[in-house]
Amino acid sequence: MIQASGLRKVYGNTVALDGVDLHVREGEIYGVLGQSGAGKSTLLRCVNLLERPTAGTVTVAGQDLTALRSGDLNRARQRIGMIHQHFALLSSRTVAGNVAFPLEVMGVPRAERERRVTELLDLVGLSGRGGDRPNQLSGGQKQRVGIARALAGNPSVLLSDEATSALDPATTQSILSLLKRLNTELGLTILLITHEMNVVKSICDSVAIMSDGRVEESGTIADLIRTPGSRLTREIFPLPEPAPAGSITLTFTGDPHQPVVSEVVRKFDVDVSILGGSIENLAGSAVGRLRVSLSGDEEASALDFLRARGVVL
Template structure:
């Protein structure tokens, strides 16, 4: 459904995107993550045709956006619905008329566009709010209106740019649940740009990490998280912050990918390290698989190396942490 091939974007002497290859199948929810300056914003603009790539291609549902202009580009953009972080609703219009607005621009008759807007507001759970203005809606309700508006043209792809970063935890869960249910109900493909790893864990089937304008890692979520030592895996399943009183102590991090907690504890005990040495742990269930990490504290470099050697001998990934 979404195909990026050798995508490159240069602004003057600055390379914003370099050799981006990405394929997102129809009906999948894919997350794009990366730190500030990684190239996420530029990627969004290339995906929507607001920026022309320096080289490479962007294809949506088999249509190459980079080969379109004028009316052709406008028609191609109809296959993309956009959900923004700050929603950008028109304050002077009701929820109904905000959703109907893109259909009005497209020349759809008044009765038809209002019927369609009512249907979409029902789908997102706001059938009783059609006459409310944005000032009368909560943050989550505004985002639901924004999602309904993005679906007005019946797009094949829903592109969400930081859709939950301005929402509280409870409302975030509701919006993510809505996006998932819309994918299941309508069969749309969803691309979520976010810096919130919890969003990726909660909803995404696959994920791509951008770093310095390049794809640093991409793959199915469970596979990426399960990769021992991966920086992205550590970000997706973070350990809670801990402090140790003795700066002479050494920390050893262990991946539970491909093994289970009892096996790790048995091996550690054989190396002379008990379960009481665990400072922190995190476990997530992704696609039916338990993925997690542990952090042990030991008294010396020799003890740390002994634990790491024992774990690795049993096929368990471990490393000394800074």
Template sequence: MISIRDLYKIYTYQRGEGKITALDGISLEVKAGEVFGVLGQSGAGKSTLIRCVNCLEKPTSGSVWVGDEEITALSGARLRRARQRIGMIFQHFNLLSSRTAAENIAFPLELIGYSRLKRRIRVEELLSLVGLEGRGGAYPAQLSGGQKQRVGIARALAANPNVLLCDEATSALDPQTTRSILELLRDLNRHMGLTILLITHEMGVVKQICDRVAILEAGKVIEQGTVSELAAQPDSFIARELFPQRNGFKSRPGSVLVTIAFRGETANQPLISDLAKRFDVDVNIISGTVDTVGGQRVGQLHVELSGKDVRSALDYLQVQDLRHEVH
């Protein structure tokens, strides 16, 4: 649904003498109907990337395709028509304070020429869809942060887009409201087949809603894949952020430290007792966590192994297809 190919965005300053590379050769593929997250800290290039997808920012080079149309090759009326298929919601809502919730939602429909009757019918549908029945006459100042974002989502969906871009859509909200907004986005994704590309600096957002994720750092993708697969790789950025680490624990002489990652059915297996029964090893559990990530149970164990059969125990982990890392 979205194809980003070798994208660069370079800003110049001081009359062209200085340069900042915000995007440094980004390539991503977002499948139709999935929720794809882009995770990174401030300054990583996330906002620039998402603004290039609908050409609010023109990339320096590279291309962005949405469906079978190259968005970065369009301008004028053709670009405006293409943008009708791409909804966008923002961190700070961007609602018009002088318009009611219903009037904010109707605004894009006015721009594309819907009649007053069609606008009213569509706005009522959207208010119901986002859980704001009866609040259409309220002004933004009369709404909570979560309600404002629901208006923003309804407005983004007004023209029936097949792609929704989310620019830090929950970072201005409290945790409980964040969860409810993410649940709404996931419901829209499942029931409408909506493709969602979201950027965030919050791991909890990725964990709750994303099918796949790309990690952005200094304008480059350093890691990408399904959330559960990355979480099950001991040395991945996602795993390091999700699971507690060893916190400086040092192994005793003659023993080794091992991080074992598992997902799916292996998360339910009696791994430690199995190792102890099969091999002449002592297993000291340092820390461990099991969580649900990307719809799958995923976990990590940090253990200290000692005894005669440590090598055989490590080989056994390999045979069982359990990813592990020896420290």
């Protein structure tokens, strides 16, 4: 659904993006994770060409946006919704007026606008609040208005620019749950940027980790968790580094509650010392990581057994 190839963005002497490739499949929630200055926001704005890249191409739903002229580009953007970090609501308009604004720009007749606004406010859990002003709403409610507005044009792609960073943890979770529901019910492809690992853990199917304008690693959460040495795995499961000499880190990507370690002890002549570990819920699936020390005559056979059971070493 979204493909960026060789994206480069330069501001004077500052290289904000340096050869970024991004491949987002239709219907997935894709997170771009990184600290301030990593290039996340610039990448997001290049996807809908609010920033035109210095080099490279951006294709959305089969259209090369970088090749479109102004009028065609504006029409293509109508299929790309955008959620902003600080809501970006018009204080002079009601909630309904804010949601209706993009429909007015698109020339949608009044009766159809009103029907669509009512539908959207109900979808995001704000039924009956259309006559309120933004200053009467909580932060979470303001973001729900922003989401409804982003959905006004029936987009196939939704871009989220740190949509939860200004919210408290409970409200953040409610907004993430809403985005996940919209992804499932509407088939929306969602590209979100965040500096919060919890956002990635909660709803993302895939992730790209950025630093200094480059993508350090990318892929599905499941594939990265299975990749030895993955930065994502290290950040989700922050075991003490460096690992003690002779220790082994085991990653369980199936059912982490299966008694695999006790099976090893029963089947092989080995001793297992547990040095640390944890279980995390990643997009609805439990994943475990355990650091152990193995010793004994059948250590090699025990490791082969673990690999055969799907444990990543």
